[in-house]
Amino acid sequence: MPLVEYIGSVSKVESITPNVIVLELKVSSEFKFEAGQFVNFKLSDGTKALPRPYSILSAPSKKGVLEFCIKLVDGGFASEIFKKIIIGEKITFKGPIGGFKFAKDSLNIRHCLISTGTGIAPMMSILNENLGKFPDRQFELIFGTKTKKDILFEGELKKLKKEHKNFDYKITLSREDWEGPTGRVQQLIPDDVLNTDFYICGLKEMVIHTKELLLGKGVKGADIKVERYT
Numbered sequence: 419m420p421l422v423e424y425i426g427s428v429s430k431v432e433s434i435t436p437n438v439i440v441l442e443l444k445v446s447s448e449f450k451f452e453a454g455q456f457v458n459f460k461l462s463d464g465t466k467a468l469p470r471p472y473s474i475l476s477a478p479s480k481k482g483v484l485e486f487c488i489k490l491v492d493g494g495f496a497s498e499i500f501k502k503i504i505i506g507e508k509i510t511f512k513g514p515i516g517g518f519k520f521a522k523d524s525l526n527i528r529h530c531l532i533s534t535g536t537g538i539a540p541m542m543s544i545l546n547e548n549l550g551k552f553p554d555r556q557f558e559l560i561f562g563t564k565t566k567k568d569i570l571f572e573g574e575l576k577k578l579k580k581e582h583k584n585f586d587y588k589i590t591l592s593r594e595d596w597e598g599p600t601g602r603v604q605q606l607i608p609d610d611v612l613n614t615d616f617y618i619c620g621l622k623e624m625v626i627h628t629k630e631l632l633l634g635k636g637v638k639g640a641d642i643k644v645e646r647y648t
């Protein structure tokens with residue numbers, strides 16, 4: 419079935435780290451999606467229009483708006499447009515797209531979400547949507563980023579942990595020493611990996627490496643869901 423095209427109106431743009439923004443679009447209530455999915459923006463710089471996919475950060479239960487968490491890459495086509503975007507501007511997008519969704523019917527009780535950088539976006543949607551709905555399942559987020567100033571949604575993660583006994587998270591930094599873990603996300607993967615659903619999202623190398631590591635530890639391919647940003 420062809421994807422439907424929607425128009426969103428920019429209702430908020432917030433810098434949350436030196437190079438990441440949260441973009442909020444007001445959208446029609448006809449747009450429905452599942453936590454974890456993405457949409458394809460059609461972005462124009464005035465001379466040409468190009469598609470760019472972005473995971474939905476907000477949960478489906480948040481009605482009337484969609485939020486996105488976007489890294490601004492210097493010189494990037496979309497990034498340069500987002501740097502100048504203003505409230506009220508219209509953005510055309512198609513969606514929802516993708517099979518990176520929470521496996522509601524899984525028999526596994528444990529769910530381990532592994533992400534780096536803005537790959538945390540679909541994880542936040544999955545967590546916000548499902549922590550309360552599935553109190554008997556265990557959720558853990560492993561989030562990796564470069565330095566302390568690049569940490570995303572730390573306040574929200576603390577709040578989720580306080581509100582939901584079935585949630586915990588770990589943050590690791592790859593380029594700065596701090597009071598928490600350092601190094602790659604793979605180092606924080608629990609020893610006991612069986613009977614667990616894994617969700618992995620981020621740049622290509624991290625996703626491929628993490629999936630190979632899990633398969634090597636005996637995790638079934640069907641228990642690993644991935645979303646690659648390149």
Ligand SMILES: Cc1cc2nc3c(=O)[nH]c(=O)nc-3n(C[C@H](O)[C@H](O)[C@H](O)COP(=O)(O)OP(=O)(O)OC[C@H]3O[C@@H](n4cnc5c(N)ncnc54)[C@H](O)[C@@H]3O)c2cc1C
Binds near residue numbers: 493
């Ligand atoms: C399914 C899917 C979902 C995605 N969801 C998100 C999301 O939620 N948030 C988000 O920020 N991005 C997301 N992306 C990536 C996004 O679509 C763009 O690729 C990214 O925003 C860069 O686009 P650009 O036009 O600014 O840069 P381009 O003009 O396409 O690229 C410019 C240069 O920057 C490099 N580059 C691109 N991305 C990065 C990066 N992250 N770090 C360092 N260098 C980079 C490219 O290799 C290239 O050399 C997603 C990608 C996919 C496939």
